[in-house]
Amino acid sequence: MIFNTSTWSKYVFITLEGSSEAVPAGKLELLEEGIRPTASTFVYGNKYLQRANATAVDPVSMPLSEAKKTKEVVFQPPAGLALFGAIRDAAPDFWGRRVIENMLRAAPDGLPETEYLAHAGPHRTGALDFRDSPTSPAEPGKLPDAKALSYLLDAAAMIQEGKPVPKKLQLLFSVGATFGGARPKAVLLDDNRQWVAKFPVARDGFNVPLVERATLELARECGMRVPATRSVHLPDGRDVMLIERFDRVPLPEGSFGKRHVVSALTMLKMHESDTASASYTDLSDTLSERGAVGFVAADKLELFKRMVFNILVTNDDDHLRNHAFVWDGANKGWRLSELYDVVPKPQVGSERFLVLGVGPAMGRLATLDNALSAAGRFGLLKHAAAEIIQHLSGVVREWRTYFEAFDVPKSECDKIASAFRKPQSIGLREVEKV
Numbered sequence: 001m002i003f004n005t006s007t008w009s010k011y012v013f014i015t016l017e018g019s020s021e022a023v024p025a026g027k028l029e030l031l032e033e034g035i036r037p038t039a040s041t042f043v044y045g046n047k048y049l050q051r052a053n054a055t056a057v058d059p060v061s062m063p064l065s066e067a068k069k070t071k072e073v074v075f076q077p078p079a080g081l082a083l084f085g086a087i088r089d090a091a092p093d094f095w096g097r098r099v100i101e102n103m104l105r106a107a108p109d110g111l112p113e114t115e116y117l118a119h120a121g122p123h124r125t126g127a128l129d130f131r132d133s134p135t136s137p138a139e140p141g142k143l144p145d146a147k148a149l150s151y152l153l154d155a156a157a158m159i160q161e162g163k164p165v166p167k168k169l170q171l172l173f174s175v176g177a178t179f180g181g182a183r184p185k186a187v188l189l190d191d192n193r194q195w196v197a198k199f200p201v202a203r204d205g206f207n208v209p210l211v212e213r214a215t216l217e218l219a220r221e222c223g224m225r226v227p228a229t230r231s232v233h234l235p236d237g238r239d240v241m242l243i244e245r246f247d248r249v250p251l252p253e254g255s256f257g258k259r260h261v262v263s264a265l266t267m268l269k270m271h272e273s274d275t276a277s278a279s280y281t282d283l284s285d286t287l288s289e290r291g292a293v294g295f296v297a298a299d300k301l302e303l304f305k306r307m308v309f310n311i312l313v314t315n316d317d318d319h320l321r322n323h324a325f326v327w328d329g330a331n332k333g334w335r336l337s338e339l340y341d342v343v344p345k346p347q348v349g350s351e352r353f354l355v356l357g358v359g360p361a362m363g364r365l366a367t368l369d370n371a372l373s374a375a376g377r378f379g380l381l382k383h384a385a386a387e388i389i390q391h392l393s394g395v396v397r398e399w400r401t402y403f404e405a406f407d408v409p410k411s412e413c414d415k416i417a418s419a420f421r422k423p424q425s426i427g428l429r430e431v432e433k434v
Contacts, residue, residue: 004033004034005031005032005033006031006032006112007029007030007031007032008028008029008030008031008032008112008114009027009028009029009030010027010028010030010117010130010131010132011024011026011027011028011130011131011132011133011134011136012024012025012026012027012028012042012057012087012128012129012130013025013128013129013130013131013138014055014057014127014128014129014260015127015129015257015258015260016051016053016054016055016127016329017053017055017257017259017260017327017329017330018251018257019257020251020253020255020256020257020258021138022127022129022138022258023048023051024045024047024048024131024134025044025045025048025054025057026042026043026044026045026048026057027042027043027045028040028041028042028084028087028130029041029042030083030087030113030114032112032113032114034112035110035111035112035113036082036112036113037082037083037112037113037114038082039076039077039082040076040077040082040083040084040087041074041075041076042057042058042062042074042075042084042087043072043073043074043075044057044062044064044067044072044073045134046071046072049064049067049068053329055127055260055327055329057084057086057087057128058075058084058085058086058087058262058266059086059262059267059290059334060078060085060266060267060269061075061076061077061078061084061085061086061266061269062075062084062086078269080271081269081271083113084266085262085263085265085266085267085269086126086128086262086266087117087128088265088266089125089126089261089262089263089265089266090117090120090124090125090126090128090130091113091116091117091120091124092116092120092124092177092178092179092180093179093180093181093321094180094181094182095176095179095180095181095182095183095184095185096116096120096176096177096178096179096180097109097111097116098159098160099159099172099173099176099177100115100116100119100120100173100177102158102159102164102165102173103119103165103170103173103177104119105164117130118130119177120177120178121139121141121174121175121177121178122138122139122140122141123141123143123174123175123178123187124178125178125179125180125247125261126247126258126259126260126261126262127247127258127259127260127261127327128260141174143175143187143188143189143194144171144175144188144189145188145189145190146188146190146197146232146242148171148188149188149197149232149234149240150234150235150236151168151169151171151172152171152172152175152176152186152188152197152199153199153200153234153238153240154169155169155170155171155172155176156172156176156184156186156199157184157202159172159176159184160184160201160202172186175187175188179196180321181321181341183198183199183201183208184198184199184201185197185198185199186199187245188242190242192250192254193228193244193245193248193250194244194245194248194256195230195242195243195244195245196242196243196244196245197232197240197241197242198212198240198241198242198243199238199240200238200239200240205346205415206346206412206415206416207239207408207409207412208343209231209239209240209241210231210239210241210406210407210408210412211343211344211403211408211412211416212241212342212343213229213230213231213241213243213406214402214403214406214407214408215313215315215342215343215344216229216243216339216340216342217229217402217406218313218395218396218399218402218403219306219309219339219342221395221402222305222309222391222392222395222396223305223391224302224305224306224309224339225302225336225338225339226338226339227243227244227245227246227338227339227340228243228244229241229242229243229244230242231406231407233407243340246259246326246337246338246340247259247261247326259326259327260326260327261324261325261326261327261337262324262325262334263320263321263323263324263325264278264283264286264320264321264323264324264325265320265321267283267286267290267325267334268282268283268286268320270320272319272320272321275319275320275355275356276355276364278320278356278357279356279357279358280303280304280307280356280357280358280374281357281360281374281377281378282356282357283303283323283336283356284300284303284304284377284378284379285377286325286334287299287300287303287334287336288300290325290333290334291333291334291335292328292331292332292333292334292335293331293332293333294331295328295331295333295335296333296379297379299335299336300378300379300380301378301379301380301388302336303336303378304371304374304375304378304380304385304388305388305392306339307354307356307358307371307374308368308371308388308389308392309342309392309396310342310354310366311354311358311366311367311368311371311426312368312392312393312396312420312421312423313342313344313396313399313419313420314344314345314346314347314352314366314419314420314421315342315343315344315345315354316345316352316353316354316355316366317341317343317345317355318354318355318356319355319356320356322340322341323336323337324336324337324340325337344416344419344420345419346415346416346417346418346419347418347419348418350421350425351365352365352366352421353365353366354366358370358371358374359371359372359373359374360373360374361373366426367426367427368389368393368423368426368427368428368430368431369427369430369431370427371385371389371427372385372386372389372427372430372431372434382434383434385434386431386432386434389428389431390428390431390432393423393428396420396423397423399420400413
């Protein structure tokens, strides 16, 4: 079969720290055969490279140091990838693609990658944007408030059912095409802060919005960095979770700055299909190599806690897109982002695995002693790591108390109870011997 070959040329804009206005960073060219991307190149603009606060668009595949050393160097993605990781991160994932397909009346995954990139809109994750010329203005990006939630949920339900969204509900097209993940969501403005609204799905086996919020608050109680969360109970009985965007920063004049974000997938130069070969220790090594000055040890500790927490609550959706890094210009490095997308998964079997590797002893096996075996790779002495594991186990053991405090009914707690195994049965006894 012969496919048409086309080249998509756009200027990549980036919003630098402390500003609400994006500047052109360079030019991207993306080659497609039919709807499939096959290759891409990027060249930084000379004017951008002269900026004192210039930030690498992709720290792994487009390093600024190389661009400044070799004039107009042409960057290409890592071997085996058609797209740069940071460009892929700025594109919508599963849910955003369904929104765009509904808007354009296209079949699932039936559009060229460039169409998804072009239609993700001004609210896309992170600080990047794509425009036709270095002087092209930003796309308007007014956000709805919480009063629009019912309309957004109705539109999301129609998209999930494969029905065309009527004009009166098409607000979702501008605020729902932005994000990744499989679950429906949209971005909104409330109390001069930007929030991601996460919606229920008809096939859910439990109240996911309430449970996810309670799980994040449980993680906060364990000492992890978690964005602000809220629950909204609509008059028709539907629940929505709001989580504040960590990639948006309110500025004094009332506008918003953007934080440059890349996924762990990008930092490890991997494709989605490679995720099972990655590990938490790989992410820890990334912090050693690229972490912000003065925060490497703290972020490694945070990462260790997240790994242990995922074991304790059976969150096995811990793939590389669900870990991110945020540029910290003041400290010249990357911080582990705030925690997001953590939901317990009820299971029958006692032997469980995370997506990412846990420890050198037993790979992806989700046990506390396996986590302890990796302590050194996180810069932790074994006795210190053991104390952390015991502390988190003690907090999570009381999960029902925390969940009920955050309005999760007992009946919903019962539905997810199997996600929370007794710590003693998953290696706590071995940890306590250290």
